Amino acid sequence: MNVLTDLIQWLTAPEQWSGPDGIPARTVQHLWYSLLAAAIAIVIALPIGIGVGHARRGGLLAINLTNLGRAIPSLGIIILVFTLVGYGVVPIEVALVAIAVPPIVTNSFVGMRSVDPEVREAAQGMGMTGWQLLVRVELPIAMPLVMAGIRTSTVQVVATATLAAYVGLGGLGRYLFDGLPQGDLSQVLGGAVLVAVLSLLTELVLGRVQALVVSDGLAQQSAEAAVGAKVQKAA
Amino acid sequence: MITFESVTKRFADGTTAVHDLDLEISKGEVTILVGPSGCGKTTTLRMINRMIEATSGRIVVDGQDVRQVDPPQLRRGIGYVIQQIGLFPHRTIAQNIATVPELSGWDKRRTEARVAELLTLVGLPAEVLDRYPHQLSGGQRQRVGVARALAVDPPIMLMDEPFGAVDPIVRSRLQDEFLRLQQEVRKTIVFVTHDIDEAIKMGDRIAILQQGGVLAQYAPPDELLARPASDFVADFLGAERGLKRLALIPVSAVKAEPGPTVSPDDEGERARAVAEAFGSDWVVVVGDQRKLLGWAHVGEALERGRVGQATLRPFLLQVRAEDSLRAALNAMVQSHTGVAVRVSDGDRYEGLVTQELLTREIT
């Protein structure tokens, strides 16, 4: 297994761990692209998803948005924006935000809709204003699904940020796109492994955040199954 | 305290849920809205706190037209309990009950004290305070729902089939406790149910509604049962209307018959005479200080010579002044004697309740 030993050698070599081409630097760049896009996406998508869910209108679009979002060819968008705007963070951010928004919208919408009608009825009957209903009742109850949407979205963003390197930006994708033309398999594989690990870590960390943020009183439910069920019913 | 003036509710699809309703709900009473499905009882209820807006007509609560008050404001002063309760799953029981106090700006100490007070009031143990709704049973959740509605001590409570979602045993217990509670707090309660027996049990006054939201009759339970205003009402009350009425009248309302009484020392002959006068083949044996000893066959008393020497049989079912005539009827049909014996403290004999007396009372 020459490939494997070469890979391990590459990963553990000290040059890899320092300097602007080192793993830490690239990781920071990668996370920077990702978290910036995730933040922007949250700012855009949460109000839309929550608003549509609270007002109970426009649901069909909200539900199908995720599916449409999957069709976005991120590579194409990155290259297109790059060609139009030139070098910089804009191309990658546009593409990343575009793929990050749909899952958050859909999940937030479904989360808001998952609030039992009698809970809303009781809350209104007790004299809560629309705003109080939203903030004190609907949002906390929708939280598991909202967080699931943010998780899915962020993990996808971290994965796709790999492509930033294709247009010459930084991030862990550099190891892939520098290594491929050079035929440097260890570098390429190393990059692939690193991105994979980063994605997994993101998923795990956000899972913990979700557990912390969500009220203990809310029943455990497979968030994806719930979203899936709603999407399928709406079709 | 709550007045409906020509209130009508027509929905967008053309159905008339409530038709020109005039109703006066008195303060401190439990008013029941009852009727078959589609009669508009829930719609009527929900117009009081403006969860539904009336199409025409006026609803006046405590002297004020409800349309003149901002709905959230209006609702904070009215307790609202619905069938599925709608407890907030993401909040503990304590937080759930504290909802309206919080909304009304109470300070923490006052709220905590009130929550503890309410818990005792509805009969729940302090341990449930930190639990979440999904950890409680249906009956417990129902009680939390009531506690939550009572939190700021609103003068009016609206209840929509509040005990509908639990099994009959729990429901009966909740109803009894609710009545006990109402004795203490004396609120103005508007209560919706489809169950006429629940209505009769719980209500001070009952409004029977017909399909399309038409008021069929509005009267206290006894009057309703005695004089139904129409065939619809009579049908709705059910075939056993007479029995239902009996359930409402206490034994004390009827003057008990003295009955064929003898003492254990009396001769058999005396027993025969007394029984003949009364028209039975048995006598009631009463001892010192009117203590009830049982009953005995006249024939046996004659044989043995003295009443006390015959077999004294016990009255297995006895009624007291506060029991209902229905209980008396129940005792009657299960005894060879065909009457119900009424006693008071210390087994003191008060008299007999006969079928004649029952019939006279309800006709």
Place this chain on the structure above:
Amino acid sequence: MTDGPPTLLAAELVRWSWIGDHADDIRDALLQHLELTGLSVLAGTLLAFPMALTAVRWPRLYAPILGFTGALFTIPSIALFILLIPFTGLQIWTALIGLTIYTLLILVRNMVEGLRGVDRDVREAAQAMGYTPARQLFQVELPLALPVIIAGLRIATVTTIGLVTVTALIGWGGLGQLFITGFTLDFTTPLVVGIVLSALLAFAADLLLVGLQRGLTPWARTRGS
């Protein structure tokens, strides 16, 4: 997709003459795209079915299968393709296997959820009526699980259509080739064409599958909650 002074940018974004000149290449790219999508979705479906049945039959296997597939799904697609290269080289197999794996991940989960979602009462009734396990599966459970399964098929297909473009980085790509062309030539027209066509393709596939779902499940036509 365009936002800016229409005449100037539009004129720059799409040079129609280029499209005319390269219509053959575009068509070939589209065909390759369809080929890659179709083959991997088909393979994924065929493989997912036995895996799903296994997970349903032995529920203890489900959690680990779910965990494993979930983890695999987190891996960026380009990384997965690259990790396959040592094993399959730079041939079409790399692309196909990678794409199939992703399809598999989505489909297994949906098939299991769909089958498990069949009302227990329905299953019991079927069993009590004397259905053999095999017939029950095919005649009762699968039809009822179909909506969820096809929802998964929709997701898998649309995702795959997107992923195929990424395979351009390892030499294939379908419409993704147009992206490479656009990048190397610093020319927006092929990029726009590629994006629009793949979006349309995804949209069309989605509609087709929704139609299929509606057609196969006439009993679900009344809107539920």
